[in-house]
Amino acid sequence: MSVLELARAEIRELIPYVPAPLPQDRDTVLLNANESSWPPPGDDGLDCHRYPPPQPAALLAVLSELYGVDSRRVLITRGSDEAIDLLVRVFCRAGQDAIAIQPPTFGMYAMSAQIQGAGIVSAPLRADFTLDVDAVLGAMTDAVTIVFVCSPNNPSGRAVALADIERLATALRTRAVLVIDEAYVEFAEAPSATALLARHEHVVVLRTLSKAWAMAGARLGCVLAQPQVVALLRKVMPPYPLPRPCVDLALRALSPGGREQTRARIALVRSERERMSLALSALPTVRAVVPSQANFLAVRFADIEDARRRLRDARIMVRDFPDDDALGDALRITIGMAAENDRVLAALAPTRGFRVVDVAERRS
Numbered sequence: 001m002s003v004l005e006l007a008r009a010e011i012r013e014l015i016p017y018v019p020a021p022l023p024q025d026r027d028t029v030l031l032n033a034n035e036s037s038w039p040p041p042g043d044d045g046l047d048c049h050r051y052p053p054p055q056p057a058a059l060l061a062v063l064s065e066l067y068g069v070d071s072r073r074v075l076i077t078r079g080s081d082e083a084i085d086l087l088v089r090v091f092c093r094a095g096q097d098a099i100a101i102q103p104p105t106f107g108m109y110a111m112s113a114q115i116q117g118a119g120i121v122s123a124p125l126r127a128d129f130t131l132d133v134d135a136v137l138g139a140m141t142d143a144v145t146i147v148f149v150c151s152p153n154n155p156s157g158r159a160v161a162l163a164d165i166e167r168l169a170t171a172l173r174t175r176a177v178l179v180i181d182e183a184y185v186e187f188a189e190a191p192s193a194t195a196l197l198a199r200h201e202h203v204v205v206l207r208t209l210s211k212a213w214a215m216a217g218a219r220l221g222c223v224l225a226q227p228q229v230v231a232l233l234r235k236v237m238p239p240y241p242l243p244r245p246c247v248d249l250a251l252r253a254l255s256p257g258g259r260e261q262t263r264a265r266i267a268l269v270r271s272e273r274e275r276m277s278l279a280l281s282a283l284p285t286v287r288a289v290v291p292s293q294a295n296f297l298a299v300r301f302a303d304i305e306d307a308r309r310r311l312r313d314a315r316i317m318v319r320d321f322p323d324d325d326a327l328g329d330a331l332r333i334t335i336g337m338a339a340e341n342d343r344v345l346a347a348l349a350p351t352r353g354f355r356v357v358d359v360a361e362r363r364s
């Protein structure tokens with residue numbers, strides 16, 4: 001069975017919208033798409049009066065080279081959030097099919113499933129947030145058409161070993177699409193799962209420029225998958241999804257100079273992650289720091305209310321999980337600049353004043 005048979009029949013049969021053809025040369029008069037013939041004020045040569053190419057060739061070429069994947073296997077999306085949504089819309093029939101996830105994990109998988117009317121099958125991570133391959137396989141039902149695996153996982157920071165991903169891929173062949181969300185893989189020691197694409201036609205890898213590449217505001221990510229899957233997803237995508245200014249920004253950030261800067265920032269984040277992990281672990285209020293391969297740390301506190309209040313008083317925003325069984329006592333703290341990280345440590349450090357009050361309160 002081909003992976004395409006897991007897709008919704010109506011999407012397989014859908015005849016895609018044909019975007020306006022691109023001009024052949026500079027002398028072509030473009031009166032076919034109701035665009036303005038004049039660029040907007042401040043355009044600066046971007047040609048924003050013209051619809052953008054659906055998949056700009058220059059950016060495709062750069063991403064293909066960056067990820068080591070043939071450009072026919074690359075689909076550029078508006079962040080991986082859009083990629084997740086496209087996958088669910090293509091592979092899940094409302095009221096019939098389901099996705100599988102391993103909570104606690106990134107919220108958009110369940111969100112996209114709910115919007116699509118697809119079911120959600122959960123096989124929780126182990127208590128130490130490692131992925132239990134047998135539990136994932138044991139929870140599989142015939143309804144599941146997509147298994148999402150987030151590695152390194154948000155919000156725990158732990159990565160899944162490539163051998164475990166390959167075991168999942170082998171077991172899920174012909175049964176479900178296996179989507180590996182690698183939003184944080186640039187910060188990890190573990191290699192990307194892109195190596196599996198050639199061997200497994202039902203494996204899909206998601207990458208994004210939002211995290212390590214520092215372009216969350218440009219909304220660019222991509223799907224790495226076999227060309228037929230790329231073609232299916234493209235059918236569901238609007239015809240001109242990628243704004244010219246965002247593509248232009250990405251090309252500059254992915255230039256040799258941009259890459260060098262990014263590599264240095266990733267190294268800095270990783271060394272700050274080590275420093276923060278050690279410093280936080282040493283604080284009396286910290287119960288545990290989850291080992292992280294991402295640009296954040298999940299930190300468990302002896303007194304989560306106290307930690308929340310201290311950070312709020314110091315005007316530091318972090319992510320909490322008040323409604324999550326596994327993470328109710330934890331905060332997810334992004335690794336920032338050294339000075340920002342120092343502020344976190346200062347806010348959480350025991351102060352003499354605090355100790356006195358604490359002791360006095362306990363005595364009374």
Ligand SMILES: *Cc1c(COP(=O)(O)O)cnc(C)c1O
Pocket residue numbers: 078079080081082106150153154181183207208209210216219220221
């Ligand atoms: C941030 C994040 C994304 C979303 O990335 P965009 O490309 O900005 O949409 C996807 N997956 C995970 C796990 C994330 O943490």
